[in-house]
Amino acid sequence: MFFDPLEGLARQDLENLQGVRLRHVVSQSANSPLYARIFEEHGLQADQVQGLDDLPRLPFTGKEDLRASYPGGMLCRPMEEMVRLHASSGTTGAATVVFHTANDIQTWADLVARCFHMVGVRPHDVFQNMSGYGLFTGGLGIHYGAERLGCLTIPAGAGNSKRQIKLLRDFRVTVIHIIPSYALHLATVFDSLGVNLEDLHLKTALIGAEPHSEQIRKRIEELYGVKAYNSYGLSEMNGPGVAFECPEQNGMHIWEDAFLAEIIDPVTLEPVPEGEVGELVLTTLTREGMPILRYRTRDLTRFIPGECPCGRTHRRIDRILGRSDDMIIIKGVNIFPMQVERVLMAIPEVGQNYLIVLERQGYLDQFKVQVEVKSEFFVEDMRVLKKLQDRITGMLRDELLITPKVELVEARSLPCSDGKAQRVCDLRGQ
Amino acid sequence: MFFDPLEGLARQDLENLQGVRLRHVVSQSANSPLYARIFEEHGLQADQVQGLDDLPRLPFTGKEDLRASYPGGMLCRPMEEMVRLHASSGTTGAATVVFHTANDIQTWADLVARCFHMVGVRPHDVFQNMSGYGLFTGGLGIHYGAERLGCLTIPAGAGNSKRQIKLLRDFRVTVIHIIPSYALHLATVFDSLGVNLEDLHLKTALIGAEPHSEQIRKRIEELYGVKAYNSYGLSEMNGPGVAFECPEQNGMHIWEDAFLAEIIDPVTLEPVPEGEVGELVLTTLTREGMPILRYRTRDLTRFIPGECPCGRTHRRIDRILGRSDDMIIIKGVNIFPMQVERVLMAIPEVGQNYLIVLERQGYLDQFKVQVEVKSEFFVEDMRVLKKLQDRITGMLRDELLITPKVELVEARSLPCSDGKAQRVCDLRGQ
Numbered sequence: 001m002f003f004d005p006l007e008g009l010a011r012q013d014l015e016n017l018q019g020v021r022l023r024h025v026v027s028q029s030a031n032s033p034l035y036a037r038i039f040e041e042h043g044l045q046a047d048q049v050q051g052l053d054d055l056p057r058l059p060f061t062g063k064e065d066l067r068a069s070y071p072g073g074m075l076c077r078p079m080e081e082m083v084r085l086h087a088s089s090g091t092t093g094a095a096t097v098v099f100h101t102a103n104d105i106q107t108w109a110d111l112v113a114r115c116f117h118m119v120g121v122r123p124h125d126v127f128q129n130m131s132g133y134g135l136f137t138g139g140l141g142i143h144y145g146a147e148r149l150g151c152l153t154i155p156a157g158a159g160n161s162k163r164q165i166k167l168l169r170d171f172r173v174t175v176i177h178i179i180p181s182y183a184l185h186l187a188t189v190f191d192s193l194g195v196n197l198e199d200l201h202l203k204t205a206l207i208g209a210e211p212h213s214e215q216i217r218k219r220i221e222e223l224y225g226v227k228a229y230n231s232y233g234l235s236e237m238n239g240p241g242v243a244f245e246c247p248e249q250n251g252m253h254i255w256e257d258a259f260l261a262e263i264i265d266p267v268t269l270e271p272v273p274e275g276e277v278g279e280l281v282l283t284t285l286t287r288e289g290m291p292i293l294r295y296r297t298r299d300l301t302r303f304i305p306g307e308c309p310c311g312r313t314h315r316r317i318d319r320i321l322g323r324s325d326d327m328i329i330i331k332g333v334n335i336f337p338m339q340v341e342r343v344l345m346a347i348p349e350v351g352q353n354y355l356i357v358l359e360r361q362g363y364l365d366q367f368k369v370q371v372e373v374k375s376e377f378f379v380e381d382m383r384v385l386k387k388l389q390d391r392i393t394g395m396l397r398d399e400l401l402i403t404p405k406v407e408l409v410e411a412r413s414l415p416c417s418d419g420k421a422q423r424v425c426d427l428r429g430q
Numbered sequence: 431m432f433f434d435p436l437e438g439l440a441r442q443d444l445e446n447l448q449g450v451r452l453r454h455v456v457s458q459s460a461n462s463p464l465y466a467r468i469f470e471e472h473g474l475q476a477d478q479v480q481g482l483d484d485l486p487r488l489p490f491t492g493k494e495d496l497r498a499s500y501p502g503g504m505l506c507r508p509m510e511e512m513v514r515l516h517a518s519s520g521t522t523g524a525a526t527v528v529f530h531t532a533n534d535i536q537t538w539a540d541l542v543a544r545c546f547h548m549v550g551v552r553p554h555d556v557f558q559n560m561s562g563y564g565l566f567t568g569g570l571g572i573h574y575g576a577e578r579l580g581c582l583t584i585p586a587g588a589g590n591s592k593r594q595i596k597l598l599r600d601f602r603v604t605v606i607h608i609i610p611s612y613a614l615h616l617a618t619v620f621d622s623l624g625v626n627l628e629d630l631h632l633k634t635a636l637i638g639a640e641p642h643s644e645q646i647r648k649r650i651e652e653l654y655g656v657k658a659y660n661s662y663g664l665s666e667m668n669g670p671g672v673a674f675e676c677p678e679q680n681g682m683h684i685w686e687d688a689f690l691a692e693i694i695d696p697v698t699l700e701p702v703p704e705g706e707v708g709e710l711v712l713t714t715l716t717r718e719g720m721p722i723l724r725y726r727t728r729d730l731t732r733f734i735p736g737e738c739p740c741g742r743t744h745r746r747i748d749r750i751l752g753r754s755d756d757m758i759i760i761k762g763v764n765i766f767p768m769q770v771e772r773v774l775m776a777i778p779e780v781g782q783n784y785l786i787v788l789e790r791q792g793y794l795d796q797f798k799v800q801v802e803v804k805s806e807f808f809v810e811d812m813r814v815l816k817k818l819q820d821r822i823t824g825m826l827r828d829e830l831l832i833t834p835k836v837e838l839v840e841a842r843s844l845p846c847s848d849g850k851a852q853r854v855c856d857l858r859g860q
């Protein structure tokens with residue numbers, strides 16, 4: 001039924017396994033220059049971590065630690081045992097680099113294969129991978145998983161829409177891996193080639209690598225006539241294969257035998273109550289070459305409470321709701337631009353752009369939101385505008401739990417550079 | 431000593447193995463729609479091919495057969511057994527597609543690993559692959575070979591020169607796979623980054639995917655402070671891993687346990703005498719999913735006679751000398767533009783461009799070569815030019831065995847479109 005029996009392991013057994021693996025990974029980590037130093041700074045002995053209960057003893061690891069240990073300061077085995085390296089792009093500054101042993105590559109492929117199998121992909125499927133290959137983990141990571149499962153894999157890579165569609169049609173592709181925004185674009189090319197959905201044999205889309213809403217998923221499902229499943233991963237934790245939706249399409253099972261997951265308040269660094277939104281923190285439990293302890297992903301999500309009807313015991317996380325590095329703290333309240341956006345974009349009168357302005361008046365912080373109003377609604381009648389303003393204020397207050405000052409402005413009047421809107425303007429100084 | 435003991439197999443044993451494998455692959459091929467039809471057209475039964483002596487009974491396969499059998503007409507096993515597909519680029523018309531089973535991928539990786547090992551690459555090496563990944567075979571084909579050997583592989587992919595150099599330096603890369611023309615370009619970027627050869631740890635370059643001269647190899651060796659080894663492959667025969675230079679740097683050993691090689695006269699289709707130039711014809715001996723029989727590669731080369739001091743028994747082919755599709759037949763003589771080019775480019779007075787013009791006068795074909803002369807040599811004195819003209823005519827006659835009519839023209843006077851010179855102008859009509 002499951003690709004790996006571990007997927008259905010009783011919760012207590014899973015946690016016991018995590019405890020054993022955590023102890024092992026902490027003792028291994030101590031062999032890396034970075035963790036040797038960090039443990040020493042914290043007066044921590046690796047053998048003080050005997051199980052899950054000792055997790056809070058471990059310091060967090062951040063992207064800055066990965067950068068500072070560039071190029072090889074996080075390896076806990078000799079470089080000769082490494083067989084693969086992936087790196088974040090970036091030509092300036094130190095890139096984030098992750099090394100893998102042969103076993104790590106194997107384990108990663110197994111985790112990705114588990115994701116494919118979970119949503120019904122089988123060896124007879126024809127799979128087209130539209131992620132870029134190379135140092136980016138989405139290409140090779142997904143590729144090895146599909147190969148592990150035994151699909152016919154078409155390593156199409158990114159771009160070249162006409163060829164993508166030709167491959168989809170000619171090889172009767174049944175499963176695709178595609179970035180959501182590219183999926184929306186690619187669908188617009190179908191018409192120009194005279195290709196219809198009926199010419200294709202698609203049934204499943206694996207979508208990941210960028211956050212997207214439920215609406216986007218629905219749209220992709222309609223455009224391609226498929227079931228679309230959300231994928232979560234980050235290169236620091238291999239890449240794809242960290243968490244993946246099951247057929248219930250209600251949250252992504254995080255593979256807890258391989259990744260120990262916590263969700264913390266990004267300010268207090270304490271765990272949030274079960275079900276509440278916070279920052280996802282991950283510890284690798286099986287990686288040999290370069291384990292990472294309590295890595296602050298900066299991705300905001302929540303554990304979905306309760307058991308999943310699919311029978312898998314691994315907890316589910318919600319789709320990524322934003323980044324903790326975007327977080328605004330005002331009057332002691334944490335606010336994310338994504339929350340403001342979600343409220344505003346549901347209001348028909350609101351135009352394309354908005355701007356969050358943070359000001360200080362005396363000792364008091366002010367939270368102001370400038371909102372573009374579509375020209376057809378930007379009328380002379382001040383009473384109409386006042387009503388709209390009150391409505392927006394109320395909706396934002398319900399979401400954010402503080403009352404913003406809302407200003408309505410004309411369409412296309414807010415700053416916008418390089419086509420990319422500025423979302424937050426912090427005038428509070430330091 | 432060898433990665434695979436088969437590399438040193440006694441010649442007679444190797445040929446016996448080829449005979450057994452040929453018989454097997456022919457019987458398997460008969461299961462594919464294409465070969466079932468071809469065998470029937472030729473009145474051939476698969477069991478009529480019992481060994482190497484029966485090779486001439488088999489018809490040749492051409493690129494046109496691959497195109498005509500698109501997308502799956504050359505498979506001799508069910509599509510479900512295929513795990514990989516590679517395709518030539520081309521968005522219009524039918525692409526050339528090759529399918530692989532899991533065993534085929536494994537065998538391919540073994541062959542590439544053999545190439546790496548032959549030139550001294552070992553598991554402790556750090557290998558940067560600068561070939562494009564995806565449907566192009568140079569990326570994944572080389573990648574799997576390096577992984578099979580156990581190197582630390584950096585899947586850099588093509589382009590992004592600054593990042594390539596940063597990776598070379600920061601990860602102390604010892605081995606690179608690079609296209610010769612890109613190697614020359616990349617070296618020009620070193621200076622602008624303030625990187626010297628002394629900052630690098632390179633020792634070996636694997637160069638392939640495009641024909642190049644001995645001079646280019648020497649230049650790459652100087653620029654990078656490495657030994658550079660020539661690689662030969664084509665996507666129809668997997669990709670890289672068909673033939674590769676040994677440390678002698680005198681011809682590429684063709685892995686004859688996996689590929690049965692012939693060199694034929696492209697006109698008579700008969701074998702050329704040992705050591706003479708002709709078209710390379712290859713038969714896959716180990717491929718399960720999509721065997722190809724007597725494939726006309728259109729690549730021109732020769733077997734290098736004699737045994738190689740390295741002890742490998744697999745015959746060597748010379749670097750690729752041109753393409754048989756470029757071949758000109760005039761007065762019953764086969765001429766390749768590359769031959770004309772080699773002669774002309776060794777003459778100091780000759781400029782950048784030349785043009786071969788084929789004309790018919792009455793019933794007689796005329797072979798004319800227009801040659802640009804560098805402006806400093808294009809003097810008023812007709813006697814000087816006449817002497818140059820006679821010298822060029824004599825040198826071309828010595829190479830081509832027919833006497834061309836040579837016309838000297840001014841520098842930059844010959845047609846040149848899109849920066850790419852036109853080399854042959856055939857005015858003979860049909």
Ligand SMILES: [Zn+2]
Nearest residue numbers: 246308310312
């Ligand atoms: Zn589930």
Ligand SMILES: [Zn+2]
Nearest residue numbers: 676678738740
């Ligand atoms: Zn040799």
